[in-house]
Amino acid sequence: MADRRGARLHVVTGKGGTGKSTVAAALALALASDGHQVLLCEVEGRQGIARMFDVDPLPYEERRIATGLTVGSGPPPGAVHALHIDAESALLEYLAMYYRLGRAGRALDRFGVIEFATTIAPGVRDVLLTGKVYEAARRNGQAPKGSGRRYDAVVLDAPPTGRIAQFLGVNQELAGLAKMGPIKSQADSIMALFRSDGTRVHLVTVLEEMPVQETVDGITQLREARLPVGSVLVNMVRPRDLDADDLAAARAGEIDVEAVRADLTSVGVDTDDELLDSLLAEARDHAERRALEDAQREVVDRLGVPTYDLPRLASGIDVGALYELAALLKKQGAA
Structure with a gap:
């Protein structure tokens, strides 16, 4: 089976x-x-x-x-x-x-x-x-x-x-x-x-x-x-919904804050500096965790056994x- x-x-x-x-x-x-x-x-x-x-x-x-x-x-x-x-x-x-x-x-x-x-x-x-x-x-x-x-x-x-x-x-x-x-x-x-x-x-x-x-x-x-x-x-x-460039920008603290503000405003979300700072901190944390996961993924891939992912x-x-x-x-x- x-x-x-x-x-x-x-x-x-x-x-x-x-x-x-x-x-x-x-x-x-x-x-x-x-x-x-x-x-x-x-x-x-x-x-x-x-x-x-x-x-x-x-x-x-x-x-x-x-x-x-x-x-x-x-x-x-x-x-x-x-x-x-x-x-x-x-x-x-x-x-x-x-x-x-x-x-x-x-x-x-x-x-x-x-x-x-x-x-x-x-x-x-x-x-x-x-x-x-x-x-x-x-x-x-x-x-x-x-x-x-x-x-x-x-x-x-x-x-x-x-x-x-x-x-x-x-x-x-x-x-x-x-x-x-x-x-x-x-x-x-x-x-x-x-x-x-x-x-x-x-x-x-x-x-x-x-x-x-x-x-x-x-x-x-x-x-x-x-x-x-x-x-x-x-x-x-x-989730794997950010590309490598976006992840690198998040880790380096180089995300365009005003672009994020404009995107949120365009979908009806009221923004202030505190909300934006919180979102950018979460993005940086996610990007850092993704970098650690990618390094461990390489170790898993070298094991030579079938691998399956669960979210x-x-x-x-x-x-x-x-x-x-x-x-x-x-x-x-x-x-």
């Missing part, structure tokens, strides 16, 4: 503040066009999906939260389901499925043993979270009946870029410790999926020095871990904005 190379698992990561969760939600809506069924997962415990889609907090079960993006006169859109994955519930499910510890597992939960286990060993938490993502992503047309809803794609709102390689690679460490048996087999299967052509790791950034550098470092770490890099999604891009939305993020971003991703071929 997405990235036009048949990927079914889309891992979305990014530095905090880049809009990673927003982009993951928009990607899920875009993928759910043309009748496709998509599961959007989160693993950070923030209930971000519920807030973005204005629904009740999600339990540990798959729930339909939205209809996919409608594209022209094409087939009816599919649906986006959501899953809030927490390690404690995943462990209880694992104990019930593989060790038949239904009531016993719940008893352990009441005594706080499960919370203790997942807190004392952070790697255990990541193993459980990635295991649940794997279980959902491997469902397909050949999955046995009763194994759960089948999806055309799974989108994971993943941990930040700084720890994404460690998060996705935790099962390799587990396989090395287990050496043999069912735990090693499961860990090897998860890593096989995460490293396959069926997975893409997408990195969200904004055109600022620290997020871009973290994206560069993240791609290096993913490649070293043999995890498949998908695309870089550049979020919150400023800064002045109205903020709500469900309507998510569909707007989804349409832009679809138009650019990101989904």
